[in-house]
Amino acid sequence: MNKLLDLVALIGAVALGTVEFIGELGLFALSGLSHIFRPPYYPRLIGKAFMEIGYFSLPVVALTALFTGMVLALQSYTGFSRFGAESAIASVVVLSVTRELGPVLAGLMVSGRAGAAMAAELGTMRVTDQIDALSTLSTEPMKYLVAPRLLAATIALPLLVLLADILGVLGGYLVATQKLGFASGAYLLATFTNLKTEDVVSGLIKAAVFGFIIALMGCFNGYRSKGGAQGVGTATTAAVVSASILILALDYILTQVLFVRVR
Amino acid sequence: MSQPKIRIRGLKKAFGSKVVLDGVDLDVTQGTAMIVIGGSGTGKSVLIKSILGLVTPDSGVIEIDGEDVLKAPPKRARELRAQIGMLFQNGALFDSLPVWENVAFGLLAQRRIRRAAARAKAVDVLAQVGLDATVADLSPAELSGGMQKRVGLARAIASEPAIMFFDEPTTGLDPIMGAVIDGLIVDCVKRLGSTSIAITHDMASAQRIGDNAAMLYQGRVSWTGPAAELMTSPDPVVDQFTHGRAEGPIKMALRK
Numbered sequence: 001m002n003k004l005l006d007l008v009a010l011i012g013a014v015a016l017g018t019v020e021f022i023g024e025l026g027l028f029a030l031s032g033l034s035h036i037f038r039p040p041y042y043p044r045l046i047g048k049a050f051m052e053i054g055y056f057s058l059p060v061v062a063l064t065a066l067f068t069g070m071v072l073a074l075q076s077y078t079g080f081s082r083f084g085a086e087s088a089i090a091s092v093v094v095l096s097v098t099r100e101l102g103p104v105l106a107g108l109m110v111s112g113r114a115g116a117a118m119a120a121e122l123g124t125m126r127v128t129d130q131i132d133a134l135s136t137l138s139t140e141p142m143k144y145l146v147a148p149r150l151l152a153a154t155i156a157l158p159l160l161v162l163l164a165d166i167l168g169v170l171g172g173y174l175v176a177t178q179k180l181g182f183a184s185g186a187y188l189l190a191t192f193t194n195l196k197t198e199d200v201v202s203g204l205i206k207a208a209v210f211g212f213i214i215a216l217m218g219c220f221n222g223y224r225s226k227g228g229a230q231g232v233g234t235a236t237t238a239a240v241v242s243a244s245i246l247i248l249a250l251d252y253i254l255t256q257v258l259f260v261r262v263r
Numbered sequence: 264m265s266q267p268k269i270r271i272r273g274l275k276k277a278f279g280s281k282v283v284l285d286g287v288d289l290d291v292t293q294g295t296a297m298i299v300i301g302g303s304g305t306g307k308s309v310l311i312k313s314i315l316g317l318v319t320p321d322s323g324v325i326e327i328d329g330e331d332v333l334k335a336p337p338k339r340a341r342e343l344r345a346q347i348g349m350l351f352q353n354g355a356l357f358d359s360l361p362v363w364e365n366v367a368f369g370l371l372a373q374r375r376i377r378r379a380a381a382r383a384k385a386v387d388v389l390a391q392v393g394l395d396a397t398v399a400d401l402s403p404a405e406l407s408g409g410m411q412k413r414v415g416l417a418r419a420i421a422s423e424p425a426i427m428f429f430d431e432p433t434t435g436l437d438p439i440m441g442a443v444i445d446g447l448i449v450d451c452v453k454r455l456g457s458t459s460i461a462i463t464h465d466m467a468s469a470q471r472i473g474d475n476a477a478m479l480y481q482g483r484v485s486w487t488g489p490a491a492e493l494m495t496s497p498d499p500v501v502d503q504f505t506h507g508r509a510e511g512p513i514k515m516a517l518r519k
Contacts, residue, residue, distance in 0.1 A: 040374075121359075129355035132317050136349040137369040137418070138341075 028146075028220050035140065035147040045148040053114040053149070053215070054156030058163070060113060061106045065164035068101050069093060069171025077180050089176060090190035097168035098195070098203045099259075102161045104251050107210035110157060111243040115218035118149055119239035122222025123232035131223070146223065149215045157211030158204040165200060202258040209254065210247050217243040266329050268293040268426065268458040269314065274323030275482075276309055283309050284320065285482025291475075296452060296459045298469045298490050300504060301479030302513060307462040310479070311428045314460075316344050327426070345373070348424030348457075350448075352431045354415040356403035362389070362414055363399040369422040385421070392417045392447050409440040413447065420451045427452060429461035433468045445471040466505050469493060478504065480513065 076092045122145060125131050134141045169191060176182040218239045225235035267290040274287040283306035291297045299307050312318040314325055316332070325332050332340045348369075356365050363385035370376040376384055386396045392413040403411060412432065419427060432448060433441035445468050452459050452472075463469050469476060473490030478501050480486075486498045493505050503511030 125357075128353060129351045130357055132312070132315075133349070133351055133355040133357070135317060136315055136344075136347065137372055137422075138345050139368070139372045 024224075025216075025220055028223070029216055031142050032146040032150050032216070032219065035143040036151050038143070040143070042144060042148055045144065046152050049149045049152035050156055052117065053110065053153050053211075054160060057106075057110050057113055057156075057160060060109050061160045061164050062167050064105050064109050065097070065102060065167040066171040068105060069097055069168035069173075070175045072096055072101070072168075073172040073175040073180065077176075086180075087190065089180075089182075090172070090187050091194040093172035093176075094169050094191045094195050095199060097172070098165045098199045100203075100251075100255075102164040102168055103157075103203045103206040103210060104247060106157065106161050106164045106207065107214065107247045108244055110153075110160065110211070111214045111217075111240055111247065114153065115214040115243045116236050116240050118215065118218030119222035119225070119236040120232055122146075122219055123225035123235040126223060126225050127228055127231060141223075146215075146219045149219055150212060153211040153215035154208050155211070157207040157214070161203055161207035162200075165203065198258075202254075205258065206251060206254050209250060213246050213250065214243045217246065265293065267291055267326075268328065269460070270324070270326040270329075271310075271314075272324040272326075274310070274313060274320050274325065276306070276313060276318065276320045282482055284313070284323075287323070287479070287482070287484055289477055289484055289487075291458055291460060293458055294456055295474040296449075296461065296472055296490075298473035298476040298493075299460060299462050299479055300464070300469060300476060300493070300501075302504065305479045306482060307479055308430060311349075311430065311460060311462065314344075315347060315349060315428070316340065346425040347428060348419035348422060348426070349428045350412075350415050350419045350430065350432055352434060354403070354411040356411060356414055356418070358403050361400050361402055362406070365403065365414060366417045366421050368418060373422065375422070385417075388417045388421045389414070391420070391451065393443075409436055409444070412436065412440075412444050416444070416447060416451065420455065423455050425455075425457055427455075427457045427459040429459065429463075429472075431462055431464065432472075433463065433465045438467075441465065441468060442471070448472050466493060 072093050073089055076089050077086060080086050080088055080092075122131070125145070131141045131145070134144055173184075173187055173191070176187050177184050221235040221239040221242070222232075225231045269289070269291040271287055271289040274284050275282075276284040287310060289297070299310065301307050309318055313320045314327075314332075320333065323333070327343045327346075330339070330343060332343050335343065357368065360368070363382045366385040366388050367376065367381035370384065371378065371381055382399065386399050389396070389399060394410065394413055394417070398406065398410065398414070403414065406414065429448060432444055436444060448461070449472055451457075461469075461472055470490055470493060476488060476490040476493050477484045478486040478498070480500050486496065486501050488496060493501065496502060496505070499512050502508075503513050
């Protein structure tokens with residue numbers, strides 16, 4: 001009987017903990033959002049966050065997109081040549097990259113780079129009292145630390161994905177023309193005839209959402225971290241893992257919302 | 264008697280089932296320095312964090328200039344707390360900013376100074392804590408512990424606060440550097456005419472910087488008196504603590 005009660009208590013505690021966590025995360029997100037729109041503003045910090053999240057992620061995102069486009073062309077050739085559909089490769093590459101792989105892979109890469117850095121930086125600031133020190137110096141930490149990062153990431157990710165789209169298509173083009181023997185003009189024509197504006201735009205919308213999620217999870221986990229070096233490590237891991245999972249889950253939901261009505 | 268600058272009544276705070284503050288009463292008179300002593304984990308930091316608004320107490324009254332900051336509207340509470348300068352135990356300097364920006368941070372945040380003039384002002388304040396202009400452009404990580412404490416002090420006094428808090432100002436410093444920092448604290452507090460609260464375990468330091476002292480024990484203030492009487496007080500709790508005796512009324516919990 002006691003064992004049963006323990007089990008019920010455990011389930012209750014987990015449920016309560018989950019609800020509490022979601023509530024805290026929601027309040028944190030709302031607070032961060034509201035501080036984006038209320039003065040004082042910190043343009044220098046937004047610029048700095050933009051450099052860290054966007055500019056310094058350029059090489060990683062560019063290489064990821066290029067190789068993804070290349071392998072996509074190679075793989076779809078292997079598959080499609082079995083039933084004589086090689087002509088579809090250009091469309092497959094451009095649609096996969098713009099709608100799906102560009103935003104998701106860029107999101108995962110930036111989460112590992114910038115999201116982890118945010119969690120580590122804010123976590124260290126938390127455990128060394130720097131966040132408390134901000135409060136004592138007439139500065140709201142949510143406004144000074146969190147709002148600029150949320151804003152910068154939400155703007156930076158779509159720009160990174162736009163670049164990823166271009167390089168992904170370029171990667172596919174290079175493999176198709178140099179290795180698989182496609183004609184340059186025909187490949188490009190096939191690429192653009194099947195591409196609609198909404199393919200690209202929906203990818204960019206996804207990217208903006210992913211950018212917000214990366215910064216939110218990075219800041220939230222860093223901001224709440226406690227317990228010295230170990231706590232900062234835990235926060236960093238949690239930031240990357242939670243952002244990655246949320247990106248993949250939201251990717252499905254957004255795809256459903258953005259594309260299913262097209263039928 | 265005139266109204267105290269800081270008046271605390273019945274302040275309570277518990278973290279889960281662990282009661283840290285259990286009805287603290289404390290008065291700090293305008294222009295005096297209060298020392299708070301007490302064993303590790305007795306809530307000294309929680310006490311000053313409550314006044315600063317970094318911890319929300321469960322109940323009680325915290326008055327600054329006769330106004331209860333816990334009941335005041337958020338904007339007014341921020342204004343009241345803006346007159347407090349704080350020196351954190353490990354400095355808590357912003358490591359992403361150079362020393363001068365750390366020092367001028369509060370002034371810049373309150374828009375009391377333009378960015379162009381901030382560096383000169385910071386150098387000015389650094390001179391008051393015995394640091395010359397060459398450290399202004401260094402990053403906090405390049406400084407020794409004693410110098411970080413000085414920069415932390417400079418940051419706390421830059422906005423000339425009416426109230427100053429010091430959290431273990433001499434912990435982690437050698438005795439000479441401790442005495443130097445104490446001297447600077449006394450200088451700054453006197454010059455600005457500030458009211459101050461300092462937490463310390465260092466009895467020599469307590470007597471150098473304190474006018475009055477309060478012993479925090481079992482979540483309450485168990486003794487108050489002049490700081491000069493700390494070492495001679497007949498109170499058994501104070502006597503055991505100030506003389507560092509292992510035997511006495513205080514039973515140290517070795518495990519939380």
